[in-house]
Amino acid sequence: MKNQWIEFILGYVTVKVSGKGLERFLNVLTRNGLYIWNVKRHGTETITFKMRLKDAKNIRLFARNSECKISFLRRSGSPFLVKRLLKNSGFLAGAGIFLFIILFLSNMIWGIDIKGAKPATEYKIRKELDKMGVKIGKLQFLTENVDGIQKRLTDSISDLTWxxxxxxxxxxxxxxxEKNEPKKPETYSPQNLIAKKKAIIVKYYIEEGQKVFTDHEYVEKGQLLVSGNIGQEEGTPKLVAARGKIFGETWYKSHVELPLKTNFRVYNGNEKRKYNINIWGLDIPVWGFGKPKFKEYETEVITHKIHFLKWELPISFETKTLREREELTRTYTNQEAEGIALDMARKEIKTHLDEDSTIIDEKILHKALQNGKVILDIHFRIIENIAIGQPISKETNE
Known part of the structure; x- marks a missing residue:
């Protein structure tokens, strides 16, 4: 047979023929267009073969004019399989409903376990989860995925560090x-305070140690500011951990380039959603057919795995969001570009400074317009803490 699947779909029967003139009977069948296969001889007067279901209805017409006796041994194919399934439809329906219920319950949320949070923070987390639809009894693939839940919790609850x-x-x-966890008490070893960069001292606050600089003194990088050796000239010196803040005026230079014309892409709010079932890597569309009307877009895929009891099935439910994007051109005047470039320089400088640092003055040293860009060289005067610790060893003290 060239294609047994076609015969299986249409249905076929196994026929037993007994009597005399078997070969002649087979020739009559084939001459009249009846298709037979798997012909087998069983003794001298018996053969079996398979034939199509539609042809089996006509075989008895040809047997009347022969000396052969016909009987049907077996019926095979989808028509008979469907009959058997319909006969046992109650059992199959019950089994299907049972499996569906198990599958349905296996993909619901039955527990939310939160560890490491105080009661007040846990209450905020559960309240935020309720807003997102992450609650007991909700289907998992109707909620956001794990990464989305993590991001929304971190963004919406300020008490969380991670x-x-x-x-x-x-x-x-x-x-x-959580944030603002109790800090462990700091332990200090004997140390000096030295300047981490050159500066002019403006103000200071010393908790412990001996000051060795003068007011408004210009100091170099590495210069001793507060000594941890507070012993008297006569007697045994005492080593302590010099602590405090020494604020000095420091200087920075920043180089910024900003194009007057910039092309960038933004979302315009138009979107299309598609829902697929993925089985062994094959996407089967469920909703949202066809291509979007917009040409330029980005696709976000959220995948929810399907479980059966504790096992993860090779089946997943996917939500694809296609968001339209547009290419816009932003153009600045020279004055606008200069102001934005100056603001960019401030922000960049602040990334290198402590929270208690202050910009007291800024001056543009050089300004140019080249290749469609505003180019600025800026000088900043900063007030910042310049003191850092330097451990004192016994050998150094001796």
Whole structure:
């Protein structure tokens, strides 16, 4: 047979023929267009073969004029399989409903476990999870994925430094790290305070140690500012951890280039959603057919794995969001570009400074317009803490 699948779909029967003139009978069948295969001889007067279901209805017409006796041994193919399934439809429906219920319950949220959070913070987390639809009894693939839940919790709850979200079976496990945890008391070893860069001292606050600089003194990098050796000239010196803040005026230079014309892409709010079921890497569309009307777009895919009890199936439910984007051109005047470039320089400088540092003056040293860009060289005067610790060893003291 060239294609047994076609015969299986249409249905076929196994026929037993007994009597005399078997070969002649087979020739009559084939001459009249009846297709037979798998012909087998069983003794001298018996053969079996397979034939199509539609032809089996006509075989008895040809047997009447022969000396052969016909009987049907077996019926095969999809028509008979469907009959058997319909006969046992109650059992199959019950089994299908049972499996569907198990699959349905295996993909619901039955627990939310939060560790590492104080009661007040845990209450905020659960309230935010409710807003997102992450609650007991909700289907997992109707909620955001783990990464989305983690990002929204971190963005919306200021008390969190970090939150880890993991889905195990039907339970979400959240590991929380809160902000403003009690700091361990710092222990200090004997040390001096030295200048971490050259500066002019403006103000200071010394908690412990011996000051060795004068007011408004210009100091070099590495110069001793506060000594941890507070012993008397006569007697045994005492080593302490010099502590305090020495604020000095420091100087920075910044180089900034800003194009007057910039092309960038933005989302305009138009989007199209598609829902697929992925089985072994094959996408089967469920909703949202066809291509979007917009040409330029980006695709975000959220995948929800399907579980059966504790096992993860090779099936997933995917939500694809296609967001339209547009290319815009932003143009600055020379004056606008200069102001924005100056603001960029301030922000860049502040990334290198402590929180208690202050910009007291800024001056543009050089300004140019080249190749469609505004180019600025800026000089900043900063007030910042220039003191850093330098350990004192016994050998150094001796």
């Amino acid at each position: 939150v880890g979200v993991e889905l195990k079976g039907t339970t979400f496990h959240l590991q929380v790290v």
